[in-house]
Amino acid sequence: MDLTLDETQTLVQRTARDYATRVIMPEAAAIDREERFPKAILKGLAELGLMAVNVPSELGGAGAGPVSYALAMQEVAKACASTAVTMAVTNMVGEVIAAFGTDEQKQKYNPKLASGEYAAGAFALSEPGAGSDPGGMSTTATRDGDAWVLDGQKQWITSGAYAGVMVVWARTGDRDKLPGTRGISCFLVEGGTPGLVVGKAEDKMGIRGSNTVSLTFDGCRVPASALLGELNSGFRIAMMALDGGRIGISSQAIGIARAALEESVQYSRDRKQFDRPISDFQATQWKLADMVTELDAAHLLAMRAAWLKGQGRVFSREASMAKVFATECANRICNKAVQIHGGYGYIREFAAERHLRDVRVTMIYEGTSEVQRIVIARSALS
Numbered sequence: 001m002d003l004t005l006d007e008t009q010t011l012v013q014r015t016a017r018d019y020a021t022r023v024i025m026p027e028a029a030a031i032d033r034e035e036r037f038p039k040a041i042l043k044g045l046a047e048l049g050l051m052a053v054n055v056p057s058e059l060g061g062a063g064a065g066p067v068s069y070a071l072a073m074q075e076v077a078k079a080c081a082s083t084a085v086t087m088a089v090t091n092m093v094g095e096v097i098a099a100f101g102t103d104e105q106k107q108k109y110n111p112k113l114a115s116g117e118y119a120a121g122a123f124a125l126s127e128p129g130a131g132s133d134p135g136g137m138s139t140t141a142t143r144d145g146d147a148w149v150l151d152g153q154k155q156w157i158t159s160g161a162y163a164g165v166m167v168v169w170a171r172t173g174d175r176d177k178l179p180g181t182r183g184i185s186c187f188l189v190e191g192g193t194p195g196l197v198v199g200k201a202e203d204k205m206g207i208r209g210s211n212t213v214s215l216t217f218d219g220c221r222v223p224a225s226a227l228l229g230e231l232n233s234g235f236r237i238a239m240m241a242l243d244g245g246r247i248g249i250s251s252q253a254i255g256i257a258r259a260a261l262e263e264s265v266q267y268s269r270d271r272k273q274f275d276r277p278i279s280d281f282q283a284t285q286w287k288l289a290d291m292v293t294e295l296d297a298a299h300l301l302a303m304r305a306a307w308l309k310g311q312g313r314v315f316s317r318e319a320s321m322a323k324v325f326a327t328e329c330a331n332r333i334c335n336k337a338v339q340i341h342g343g344y345g346y347i348r349e350f351a352a353e354r355h356l357r358d359v360r361v362t363m364i365y366e367g368t369s370e371v372q373r374i375v376i377a378r379s380a381l382s
């Protein structure tokens with residue numbers, strides 16, 4: 001793996017860094033405080049190609065590859081974790097449609113996701129009773145003439161209230177004949193489709209500017225052409241999408257942690273106790289040394305997974321390794337950042353408090369740390 005960034009990757013990183021620093025970062029505290037879905041900022045990201053970084057250019061994307069995507073995600077997350085998760089899910093939805101869609105589906109949805117005509121895309125897999133085990137889902141899709149009728153409930157759906165299109169998984173096979181993950185299919189459902197009811201936004205610990213809702217499907221009719229991929233083979237699509245998504249969440253965690261680290265370095269230089277900057281104390285230096293080292297290791301793991309994906313190679317285990325390590329070390333880093341800030345780390349005046357709240361969820365969504373360890377252990381024991 002060559003760690004030197006190519007021209008495209010450098011350009012995407014610079015573009016994302018510039019927009020994140022100039023436009024997103026100054027808004028981040030207010031987005032969190034006001035629980036504001038950052039519509040205008042997302043539109044700006046789309047105009048820069050950052051809502052479809054790894055989607056082919058003929059479908060409106062940047063066609064810049066997974067490494068570029070991971071780098072862009074780090075930059076945006078460093079500025080605002082809420083904006084970053086919305087960007088992550090929209091990129092993932094665009095990639096899924098580009099990979100598995102018919103020409104008609106791709107032409108219909110990819111340009112709208114990429115251009116920002118749709119504020120976001122949504123990925124509706126989890127249910128109230130099926131999180132770590134999505135194969136246990138109970139939402140159904142029943143064929144009725146030239147339509148599919150969806151019934152059931154999805155839970156925790158990022159951007160569910162704003163998405164122009166959602167990728168939705170439902171059981172299409174007879175549970176007895178096709179148990180577990182075998183009878184599951186994937187559908188494209190447009191926001192506002194009759195029979196789709198959006199629940200109230202969850203009141204979350206962090207990423208409060210992102211929208212997280214339940215979705216109820218109550219006799220929700222979609223045309224036969226809404227089926228994405230093959231009938232009863234939808235679970236494979238979900239797993240492939242999540243492999244890529246885990247690179248995105250690793251990068252989100254790395255971005256948040258990088259912000260926490262840089263702010264800690266600055267604060268430790270500025271803050272004086274016992275007539276000396278607290279950066280003079282070895283206790284502070286050792287914290288910073290661990291933060292820098294762990295963050296670098298996380299970055300390398302995420303880059304390797306992204307690089308493998310870009311080469312068209314198998315990257316499932318590497319994506320899980322990156323996710324479990326990056327998200328757990330990012331949590332440690334954000335926790336240390338609060339400690340370095342002392343009492344000021346515990347109040348909203350400094351961003352360290354927001355970073356700690358925002359980073360917590362990265363160990364939960366797109367597969368918990370426990371689920372990542374299951375994937376890694378399965379591969380180690382195979």
Ligand SMILES: Cc1cc2nc3c(=O)[nH]c(=O)nc-3n(C[C@H](O)[C@H](O)[C@H](O)COP(=O)(O)OP(=O)(O)OC[C@H]3O[C@@H](n4cnc5c(N)ncnc54)[C@H](O)[C@@H]3O)c2cc1C
Nearest residue numbers: 123124125126131132156157158212364365366367368370
């Ligand atoms: C803010 C937010 C946004 C989200 N966005 C989306 C989204 O856009 N789309 C979507 O589909 N989902 C989304 N999710 C759902 C997320 O992916 C799930 O919350 C996650 O997969 C865990 O599922 P659960 O919450 O049902 O927990 P559970 O599966 O009930 O897990 C509870 C605990 O048990 C552990 N556990 C479960 N099974 C095992 C096992 N076999 N071995 C060891 N430990 C185990 C888990 O690791 C966890 O610690 C989001 C969640 C949040 C909080």
